[in-house]
Amino acid sequence: MAYAYLFKYIIIGDTGVGKSCLLLQFTDKRFQPVHDLTIGVEFGARMITIDGKQIKLQIWDTAGQESFRSITRSYYRGAAGALLVYDITRRDTFNHLTTWLEDARQHSNSNMVIMLIGNKSDLESRREVKKEEGEAFAREHGLIFMETSAKTASNVEEAFINTAKEIYEKIQEGVFDINNEANGIKIGPQHPTTNSTLPGSQGGQQAGGGCC
Amino acid sequence: MSDSEATAAAKGAEVVQEEFQDALEMLDSSPPTPDISTDVAPTRKARRRPEPKPAAAEVEEKPKTPSDSTVSQGGWGYWGSWGKSILSTATATVATVGQGLTQVIEKAETSLGIPSPTELSAQAEEEQKEQDGQSGRRRIGGNGKCDGNADVPHQCRPEYYVIMDITPKLNLHIFFSLQGKTVITGGLDALEFIGKKTMDVIAEGDPGFRKTKGLINRNSTLSQVLREAKEREELQQTAEEESDSEKKAVAHYGMLFDEFQGLSHLEALEILSRESESKVKSVLTTLSGDELVQLREELELIKESFSLVEFDDEEVDEKKDEDGSEFEKEIMEALEGLSITATAEKLSKACKSTCSQITDMITPQEEESEEDMKTAPSVESEMLNVFLFHHEIHAAAIRSLAELTARSIELFHKLAEMILFANGSTEAGVLSQLTVVLCKEISLLSKKFTSCLTTAGSNEKGDVLNPLITGVFLEASNSASYIQDAFQLLMPILEISHIQRRAESSEQ
Numbered sequence: 001m002a003y004a005y006l007f008k009y010i011i012i013g014d015t016g017v018g019k020s021c022l023l024l025q026f027t028d029k030r031f032q033p034v035h036d037l038t039i040g041v042e043f044g045a046r047m048i049t050i051d052g053k054q055i056k057l058q059i060w061d062t063a064g065q066e067s068f069r070s071i072t073r074s075y076y077r078g079a080a081g082a083l084l085v086y087d088i089t090r091r092d093t094f095n096h097l098t099t100w101l102e103d104a105r106q107h108s109n110s111n112m113v114i115m116l117i118g119n120k121s122d123l124e125s126r127r128e129v130k131k132e133e134g135e136a137f138a139r140e141h142g143l144i145f146m147e148t149s150a151k152t153a154s155n156v157e158e159a160f161i162n163t164a165k166e167i168y169e170k171i172q173e174g175v176f177d178i179n180n181e182a183n184g185i186k187i188g189p190q191h192p193t194t195n196s197t198l199p200g201s202q203g204g205q206q207a208g209g210g211c212c
Numbered sequence: 213m214s215d216s217e218a219t220a221a222a223k224g225a226e227v228v229q230e231e232f233q234d235a236l237e238m239l240d241s242s243p244p245t246p247d248i249s250t251d252v253a254p255t256r257k258a259r260r261r262p263e264p265k266p267a268a269a270e271v272e273e274k275p276k277t278p279s280d281s282t283v284s285q286g287g288w289g290y291w292g293s294w295g296k297s298i299l300s301t302a303t304a305t306v307a308t309v310g311q312g313l314t315q316v317i318e319k320a321e322t323s324l325g326i327p328s329p330t331e332l333s334a335q336a337e338e339e340q341k342e343q344d345g346q347s348g349r350r351r352i353g354g355n356g357k358c359d360g361n362a363d364v365p366h367q368c369r370p371e372y373y374v375i376m377d378i379t380p381k382l383n384l385h386i387f388f389s390l391q392g393k394t395v396i397t398g399g400l401d402a403l404e405f406i407g408k409k410t411m412d413v414i415a416e417g418d419p420g421f422r423k424t425k426g427l428i429n430r431n432s433t434l435s436q437v438l439r440e441a442k443e444r445e446e447l448q449q450t451a452e453e454e455s456d457s458e459k460k461a462v463a464h465y466g467m468l469f470d471e472f473q474g475l476s477h478l479e480a481l482e483i484l485s486r487e488s489e490s491k492v493k494s495v496l497t498t499l500s501g502d503e504l505v506q507l508r509e510e511l512e513l514i515k516e517s518f519s520l521v522e523f524d525d526e527e528v529d530e531k532k533d534e535d536g537s538e539f540e541k542e543i544m545e546a547l548e549g550l551s552i553t554a555t556a557e558k559l560s561k562a563c564k565s566t567c568s569q570i571t572d573m574i575t576p577q578e579e580e581s582e583e584d585m586k587t588a589p590s591v592e593s594e595m596l597n598v599f600l601f602h603h604e605i606h607a608a609a610i611r612s613l614a615e616l617t618a619r620s621i622e623l624f625h626k627l628a629e630m631i632l633f634a635n636g637s638t639e640a641g642v643l644s645q646l647t648v649v650l651c652k653e654i655s656l657l658s659k660k661f662t663s664c665l666t667t668a669g670s671n672e673k674g675d676v677l678n679p680l681i682t683g684v685f686l687e688a689s690n691s692a693s694y695i696q697d698a699f700q701l702l703m704p705i706l707e708i709s710h711i712q713r714r715a716e717s718s719e720q
Contacts, residue, residue: 002446036554040629043476058476071632074483189443 004053007167008060008184009160010076010108012100013085014093015064018119021150022085023061026160031151038063041075048161050168056188057160069103076107080176080184081163085117086134088147089126094118094133101141109183111175115144115163122149434697435478442466442475463610465687474618477625481701484628489704495711507714511707517640518703536560536567542649547642555626559619563653566612570660573605573668602669606680609661610687613654617691620650624698628705635713640706647699651692658688 011019020035020042027044044059060079062072076082082104086093097116104114118134131147138145144162148155170176171185178185445464469475492511499507540560547556623646631638662681669677 002449039554039626040633041480043473045473045476060476060480068629068633071484071629074487075480077483189447 003047003056003188005188006056006058006186007080007164008058008078009081010060010062010079011083012062012104013064014096017085017087017093018150019064019085020061022156023059025150025153025156040068040071048164050165055164073107076104078182078184079108079112080167081113083115083117085119087120088118088129089120089123091128094129097137113163113166115159117159118147119150121147121154122152433482435475435482438466438469438475442470463607465610465614468611468614469618472615472618474621477622481625481628485701485704488708492704492707514640514706514710517644518700536564539563539653555623559623562615562619566657569608570664573664602680605665605668609684612657613687613691616654617694620695621698624702628702631705631709635709643702647696650695654688654691658684
């Protein structure tokens with residue numbers, strides 16, 4: 001139950017690209033072909049292990065509908081990672097990436113790790129966006145890239161976990177100030193007797209566990 | 213049983229049995245006056261205890277002196293090992309308060325406005341002073357602590373005990389120490405009142421604890437309070453997993469609340485509330501003269517309807533709404549036209565499953581205990597079963613309260629999103645009605661659960677049952693205040709929505 005870190009993620013992208021399905025596949029390991037439209041934001045959480053440390057991912061799955069945009073923007077702040085999702089069978093969802101990216105960069109902290117996801121890779125026959133295009137966009141904007149299928153679960157784990165790995169590395173490099181909750185990272189509740197879960201075991205980090 | 217049957221376990225069982233019988237006798241023989249206080253009971257019982265003590269018990273009681281009061285603590289010790297998991301002795305993670313128990317209780321007592329418990333408390337204290345020549349308060353403190361941790365009955369430091377009490381989860385302790393005096397009256401009103409008073413008193417000495425009142429003071433947010441509670445519980449649980457081999461179903465409200473995503477919805481609601489609040493402020497700075505006066509008046513009207521929420525616990529009748537359908541009806545009525553049916557359905561589903569859970573608990577319980585009699589001749593294991601059963605009810609109650617509260621907050625969050633999204637006119641009155649319905653439901657369910665506990669434990673001593681019952685009432689009271697606080701978060705959202713609608717209509 002106890003975790004070393006908690007990372008806040010947001011999932012963003014056009015409506016119908018499969019954001020909620022990716023989350024459901026990641027948290028519950030199941031696929032639901034028909035999903036209700038997300039209103040505002042919904043949540044999921046799961047524990048993962050990186051470098052022997054328990055990390056809790058708290059995922060904010062936002063509504064993709066344009067009309068919700070002004071509300072969902074409010075939720076970007078304080079996210080450590082973002083999954084920016086498009087649908088490989090719908091070119092328009094790929095074309096909107098720039099707007100999403102600008103929005104995300106503007107309303108969140110600059111260190112936020114962004115993973116670009118081309119979802120629905122199982123629908124190869126209906127593909128409209130080539131994998132190379134996704135890769136190129138990611139390279140150009142400094143994002144990590146992956147093609148996933150929420151239906152077959154292909155690469156879904158990897159997408160969430162690789163994002164966490166990137167965040168974790170940034171913490172190790174000292175890019176993220178983990179004591180600042182605006183970065184979307186919280187240190188887990190510290191056990192008073194065992195220091196094994198303490199990263200680097202700096203005493204000062206203890207304070208971060210409580211609150212701000 | 214004879215002394216030649218000299219296994220330690222058997223002896224232990226014997227003592228437990230004796231104590232149990234003593235307790236039953238006491239219940240039978242005592243007049244129904246409030247002085248069947250649990251503070252007093254163990255002492256009396258100890259006096260009646262037969263002289264030749266089993267060897268096993270002596271080993272356990274080794275560090276004790278033969279004085280009356282400590283013998284009584286030995287009595288507590290046995291129950292104490294049970295109580296251990298009830299109170300789940302947390303390590304003192306919050307060590308900010310150095311205030312002694314004596315002081316706190318004193319303050320609590322003087323500030324309590326309820327006459328009968330106060331009298332009772334005085335009475336109980338008198339008795340204790342007579343009995344052990346110690347300060348009554350100190351003694352209670354010692355007992356409470358010992359009960360929580362049977363291993364160190366003689367290192368009970370009242371100060372330490374209070375420090376532990378500061379954690380919201382462990383509010384139970386304070387009640388526990390007070391229970392002999394105050395819980396007797398039994399009413400939720402009284403409990404709520406005492407709870408509030410106690411919090412006030414503690415908060416005076418501890419700025420950190422003021423966080424429970426975060427929304428009033430604006431020092432910290434409700435989600436922070438709850439997150440801290442959850443984190444403490446997580447720590448506790450890790451500690452329990454590491455050290456405690458005897459696995460018991462300890463219900464952690466905060467963790468369950470988080471599991472049902474209550475914390476996340478609350479955080480999101482707070483974000484929306486904060487942003488709306490700053491938008492309202494910035495709009496007000498751009499206006500001047502008559503326009504400003506008029507808008508201020510309009511906003512004042514909205515504010516008023518947020519301060520009018522009254523919820524009378526007396527009206528809650530536990531007999532009604534057995535399956536939760538009435539609640540569903542009321543919720544749906546309150547939410548008509550607000551287009552958040554999915555969330556509301558989740559809520560009433562949670563409520564219905566709780567109701568059916570309670571019904572299940574009441575009915576098969578008696579059969580079960582009969583079966584236990586047949587299959588488990590050992591008194592010890594039978595008692596353990598009864599004990600576990602109480603714990604199951606308690607755990608189910610805490611879980612249900614956590615779930616319903618989380619769902620209620622989810623509902624408020626979704627409402628906030630819909631109000632901002634659709635920008636239709638939502639009457640504050642509807643929302644306050646909704647709040648009342650939710651709080652009533654929480655109160656109703658807590659009453660059902662506690663009467664369930666009372667029925668299941670009708671043969672039980674008060675000191676086993678009371679902490680559980682108190683715990684349920686306490687979390688119910690907390691749940692209701694979280695819901696009311698979340699309701700308050702909707703105010704800036706209605707304000708900005710009003711301003712936006714106003715702007716739209718003036719454009720046309």
